[in-house]
Amino acid sequence: MRTTSLFAALLLIPSFAGAAEPPVDFGRQIKPILADRCVECHHAESMLGDLNLQSGKLSSRKRTGGPVIIPGAPDRSLLLVTLTLPAKDQKAMPATGHRIPMDEVSLIRRWILEGAKWPEGEEGFIPAKKAAKEKDV
Numbered sequence: 222m223r224t225t226s227l228f229a230a231l232l233l234i235p236s237f238a239g240a241a242e243p244p245v246d247f248g249r250q251i252k253p254i255l256a257d258r259c260v261e262c263h264h265a266e267s268m269l270g271d272l273n274l275q276s277g278k279l280s281s282r283k284r285t286g287g288p289v290i291i292p293g294a295p296d297r298s299l300l301l302v303t304l305t306l307p308a309k310d311q312k313a314m315p316a317t318g319h320r321i322p323m324d325e326v327s328l329i330r331r332w333i334l335e336g337a338k339w340p341e342g343e344e345g346f347i348p349a350k351k352a353a354k355e356k357d358v
């Protein structure tokens with residue numbers, strides 16, 4: 222009986238250790254940021270900076286400025302770096318509008334650190350909004 226409860230206690234330890242934050246969920250936590258703040262300028266018909274952020278595949282297409290996401294290396298990933306540049310820096314993103322709040326920047330950092338998993342298919346695809354197309358970007 223005693224051995225059993227000790228064993229049960231030991232089994233509980235890893236679950237405590239693993240109680241840290243769950244991995245970032247692209248669909249729930251990252252996609253909305255890109256959809257609201259980035260894709261209006263970075264979609265198939267408006268590839269500003271030679272960059273399309275509508276899907277994982279498109280965002281990793283070869284571009285002259287080099288890759289924008291380096292899985293595991295947020296500080297070398299332009300997608301994150303441009304968000305942390307001083308607002309007056311020409312390369313600071315988003316190019317217009319308010320900055321991305323720090324908690325969202327941290328989420329993006331953690332997502333890249335965790336491997337920047339971007340689901341394929343509809344789950345990972347961000348349509349360009351109609352309104353954005355009509356806007357003068």
Ligand code: HEC
Binds near residue numbers: 300
């Ligand atoms: C209003 C339009 C606009 C919005 C919104 C916008 N961008 Fe950009 N983005 C640009 C332009 C223009 C460039 C090219 C800037 C340059 O090369 O100097 C660019 C370039 C980039 C680059 C490449 C930088 C480089 O050095 O090669 C990255 C990465 C980027 N944007 C990420 C983002 C992210 C992430 C968001 C959303 C948080 C975003 N952008 C929102 C217009 C925009």
